[in-house]
Amino acid sequence: MNGYNDADLSAAAKAGIQAPSIHNSQPWVFRLRDGAVEILADHSRQLAVADRSGWAIRLACGAATYNARLALAVRSRPAEVHLRPSTAEPNLMARLVPGPERPPTYAEQDLYAAIPRRHSNRAPFWPDAVPADSRMRLIEAARSESAWLDLLVGMTALAGFAEIAGSADRVLRRDNRYQAELVSWVHADDAPDGIPVGAGAPLPEPQDLLPQRVFGDRHRAPGRDYEPEPLVGVLGVPGDWPVDQLTAGQALQRVLLTATDAGLATSMISQPIEVPAARDQLRRSLGRSGYPQLALRIGYGAPGKASPRRDVSDVVQEGPKGH
Structure with a gap:
């Protein structure tokens, strides 16, 4: 089975960067290695006071991993997810390996379409009850x-x-x-x-x-x-x-x-x-x-505004030499 390629990495990263993170710190890096898409923690963006334990950075990288999974699934290239796959590389949070190719499900398509519409809305919500x-x-x-x-x-x-x-x-x-x-x-x-x-x-x-x-x-x-x-x-x-x-x-x-x-x-x-x-x-x-x-x-509330995001080129890293 063919590994992921640069186009897959770009799609995964474009979706991944739209995940939420504490104070919109965007503490992630994406790379392609040995045909797998990898998500790494960027500890230069870790909050030294609010996130001393790294809990928030891992939560954010998990959210980015889910978005990347959806992006690969809608390309008919769903991933098998391996979390923290290497003790030798503690910054490596997730490794997405190609699984059997198949068309995306309706649910995957709907959730993927929701990625650019998901924004934190801090304004008061309307009184309508959630059914x-x-x-x-x-x-x-x-x-x-x-x-x-x-x-x-x-x-x-x-x-x-x-x-x-x-x-x-x-x-x-x-x-x-x-x-x-x-x-x-x-x-x-x-x-x-x-x-x-x-x-x-x-x-x-x-x-x-x-x-x-x-x-x-x-x-x-x-x-x-x-x-x-x-x-x-x-x-x-x-x-x-x-x-x-x-x-x-x-x-x-x-x-x-x-x-x-x-x-x-x-x-x-x-x-x-x-x-x-x-x-x-x-x-x-x-x-x-x-x-x-x-x-x-x-x-329920008025549509929120998208928070800013860094450019994809800022969060994509070349894989290690020799791979």
């Missing part, structure tokens, strides 16, 4: 990638999550180094990475249920609720090793693309994952033996 069939699609999307998605039902569960997330957010706000790093990733709207100034949520107010990161200075009418009862999901996996976090990243992207295909808007809430004590409290509140990896806010 039961859409909720089941999201749960099944996570399950199909060996993860779980718990959708919080009822104000008791939501208020409990909000308390944990708010507490974690206050811890992070008191960390001057964390806040300085956050500000350093807020860029002009035409920058190739980071969070555009205009992409942030309106400034938080005391009555808000969920915490929001401050990326700009937009105000809203005083006293107006941000969202009285948002739908929140918590994504997790059974383990918490680096390979598990890559699995979680793939599941995250499948959930996000499934939401986009269903006409839903999403944004991510990472504060309760970034603070270890809050994360443990969240895990216990869910009654799960596994490990939460990210929380999602899900609903």
